[in-house]
Amino acid sequence: MDLLELTPRLHLLRFPVGQAYLWHDGNDLTLVDTGPAGSGPAIADVVQRFGTLRRVVLTHFHDDHAGSAAEVGSWPGVTVLAHRDDAPIIRGERHGSPPDFTEFERELHARVAHGLPPAPPARVDIELTGGERLEIGEGARVVHVPGHTDGSIGLHLAADGVLFTGDVIAEHGGRLMLGPFNLDRERAAVSVRVLAGIDADIACFGHGDAVVGGAGERLQRLHG
Numbered sequence: 001m002d003l004l005e006l007t008p009r010l011h012l013l014r015f016p017v018g019q020a021y022l023w024h025d026g027n028d029l030t031l032v033d034t035g036p037a038g039s040g041p042a043i044a045d046v047v048q049r050f051g052t053l054r055r056v057v058l059t060h061f062h063d064d065h066a067g068s069a070a071e072v073g074s075w076p077g078v079t080v081l082a083h084r085d086d087a088p089i090i091r092g093e094r095h096g097s098p099p100d101f102t103e104f105e106r107e108l109h110a111r112v113a114h115g116l117p118p119a120p121p122a123r124v125d126i127e128l129t130g131g132e133r134l135e136i137g138e139g140a141r142v143v144h145v146p147g148h149t150d151g152s153i154g155l156h157l158a159a160d161g162v163l164f165t166g167d168v169i170a171e172h173g174g175r176l177m178l179g180p181f182n183l184d185r186e187r188a189a190v191s192v193r194v195l196a197g198i199d200a201d202i203a204c205f206g207h208g209d210a211v212v213g214g215a216g217e218r219l220q221r222l223h224g
Contacts, residue, residue: 001035001042006202006212009137010162013046015039017116018064021164021204023136023157027051030136031072032155032164033058033065033206037117040071057134058082059166059206060149061089061096061119062181069122081134083144084127086151092121096149099181109181128153137162145195147188148179154195161201163215168192169222171208176218179206196222 002014009024015035020043023030029051034043047053056073058066058081066082069090073080082090089096101109130144130153138159145152148167155164168191170179182188196219203215211218 001039003046006204006210009160010202010204011046011050012204012210013039013043015042015064017112018067019207020065022046022050023162024050025135025137028054030054031056032204033166034068034072036064036067037071037119039068043068043072044075053078055079055081055134055136057136057153057155057164058086058090058124059154059164060152061086062149062167063113063116063119065167065206066090066122067117067119070120073123073125079125080123081126081128082124083142083151083153084129085146086149087124087127089151090119090122090124097183099183100185101181105180143194143198145188145191147184147186147191148182150183152188152191154198156198156200158199161199162204163195163198163200163202163219164204165195165206167206169195169203169205169219171205171211176203176205176211176222178222192222196220 004012020033132142134140137157143154167179203211
C-alpha cells in the first residue's frame, strides 16, 4: 500500500486495486472507503500513526471499496456509514446487481478485478439517504449520486474545500471522466453533473490521482 499526503489533514491510501482516504480531525480520524479485503493491517498501521479511527464512510458496496469494512468496522469505537440502498448488500443480506458493461469495460474489468477477493459481510451502523451533515471537518454533506450503484454517495466538506466522489468520477492520465462499471450509465452521467457543480479546491476520486488545488475548475468541464 502507498500512502500519499494530500494535505496535513488528508491522506490517500492506494492499494494494488482501489484506494481509500483518511481525514484528520485532530486525533479523530475518518476513513472514506476501505480498499479490498485484506487491507486491514495496512490501514491499522497508518491509523496508529495519526490517531484513533472514529468512523468509516463507504461510498458504495463494490469489493474494492467495502472489502475491508468488516475488519475495520470491528475495531473498538468505529461507526460504519453507507447509503441505505447499498447497506443490505454490504451486510450480505442480498447480492448487488452487476454493472451494465460496455464491451471495453467487460475486458477491462476482467483484468483489474482478477484475483480481487469478495467483500465479506460487514456491519452498517448508520444508513444514509443523502443530505445529512456529518461531523467531519467543519461539516460534511452527504450527496446521493446514484448510477454507479443505487446507493453511491459523495461527501462535500464545503468549509475545507474537499469533495469525495467515490467511483462516479474517475481520473486517468490527467483527465477526469465518468467512472466505468456503472449499474445505470445514464443515471451516473446525471450524478457526474451534480458533483461537477459543487465548488471544491480538492477532489478525491475512487480511482486515479486526486486533484489538489483548482479542482472546481476541472470539475466544471464535466458539466456537459
